[in-house]
Amino acid sequence: MKGIVFAEFLELAEARFGLEAVETAIQHANPASNAAYTSVGNYHHTELTDLVLALSAHVGVPPNQLIITFGHHLFHRFTELYPKLFIGTTSAVDFLCSVHGHIHVEVRKLYPDAELPVFSHTRREDGQLELTYSSTRPFADLAEGLIKGCLEHFGGDYSLRREDITPDGRSARFLIGAA
Amino acid sequence: MDECSLLRAKLNREKEARKQAEALLEQKSLELYGVNQSLEQRVQARTVQLQETIERLQLAMHLAESAVKASQKYLKF
Numbered sequence: 001m002k003g004i005v006f007a008e009f010l011e012l013a014e015a016r017f018g019l020e021a022v023e024t025a026i027q028h029a030n031p032a033s034n035a036a037y038t039s040v041g042n043y044h045h046t047e048l049t050d051l052v053l054a055l056s057a058h059v060g061v062p063p064n065q066l067i068i069t070f071g072h073h074l075f076h077r078f079t080e081l082y083p084k085l086f087i088g089t090t091s092a093v094d095f096l097c098s099v100h101g102h103i104h105v106e107v108r109k110l111y112p113d114a115e116l117p118v119f120s121h122t123r124r125e126d127g128q129l130e131l132t133y134s135s136t137r138p139f140a141d142l143a144e145g146l147i148k149g150c151l152e153h154f155g156g157d158y159s160l161r162r163e164d165i166t167p168d169g170r171s172a173r174f175l176i177g178a179a
Numbered sequence: 180m181d182e183c184s185l186l187r188a189k190l191n192r193e194k195e196a197r198k199q200a201e202a203l204l205e206q207k208s209l210e211l212y213g214v215n216q217s218l219e220q221r222v223q224a225r226t227v228q229l230q231e232t233i234e235r236l237q238l239a240m241h242l243a244e245s246a247v248k249a250s251q252k253y254l255k256f
Contacts, residue, residue, distance in 0.1 A: 039201045040208075081202075109212035110204075 001137065002107055002114075003041035005074065005079075006048060009122055010106050012037065012073050013051075029056035042111055044149045045137045071145015072152070080104070092154035093129050093176065096147065097121050117143075128177035138169035147174055 013022045026035045029050035031042050050062075056063040079086060089095045100119040107114045117135035123165050124130050133143040145160055151158045157179035165171035180188075 040204045081205075105209070105212060106205075109208040167180065 001045040002167040004039035006037040006043055007039045008074055008077050021058055024058050025051055067141040068145040071142040072149040075146045083177050092151045096131055114155025128175050131174040134171040140169040140172035
């Protein structure tokens with residue numbers, strides 16, 4: 001999993017819960033990388049789940065809530081870090097339809113063999129956008145947070161409904177419609 | 180300034196430097212990826228062209244050989 005996710009997670013956690021909480025979480029999770037993350041690195045995804053669980057135990061916020069909040073924040077960071085991805089895109093739906101291609105290039109440019117999550121989309125007859133996340137890693141909560149961040153970034157009234165395809169967070173369907 | 184403030188200022192500079200280096204690598208690797216993709220496309224297009232040329236030449240050679248055989252038969256008689 002790309003380092004930017006880890007680096008941004010620690011930054012947000014520091015800002016929200018303080019240096020001491022983050023340090024305690026790192027010591028408990030004891031990640032192989034020693035949590036010395038660089039955004040251009042590549043780390044095993046279980047380091048993130050371990051850190052989330054350790055932080056959750058320390059601050060008393062459920063892990064899925066931490067990840068959704070983080071995803072929401074991460075999307076806003078993407079708008080600051082990758083402004084080029086947003087040129088010419090005016091709606092959340094347009095962006096979400098193109099997101100798979102963006103992930104593909106941004107990850108593959110550094111890691112040609114990286115295993116990528118799949119975001120497929122279909123526009124349903126009732127006008128809703130159906131976005132399906134599927135991955136070998138259990139981060140449907142992160143996808144939910146990112147989608148929420150995206151909807152907020154572009155503004156407008158949208159409804160978002162999530163249906164888990166598998167209970168382990170590896171696959172979920174998101175229905176986005178005009179509210 | 181106390182040592183803690185000095186260290187905080189230094190840490191912020193280090194962090195800023197890391198972020199600059201990361202941004203640079205992101206940008207350069209994206210450029211490299213783009214150039215690589217276009218090179219691969221060119222190689223593929225040239226390979227197709229080359230294959231077509233080979234097939235044309237093989238056909239021409241076959242025709243020429245047939246013509247030679249035909250003329251040899253004609254000369255024998």
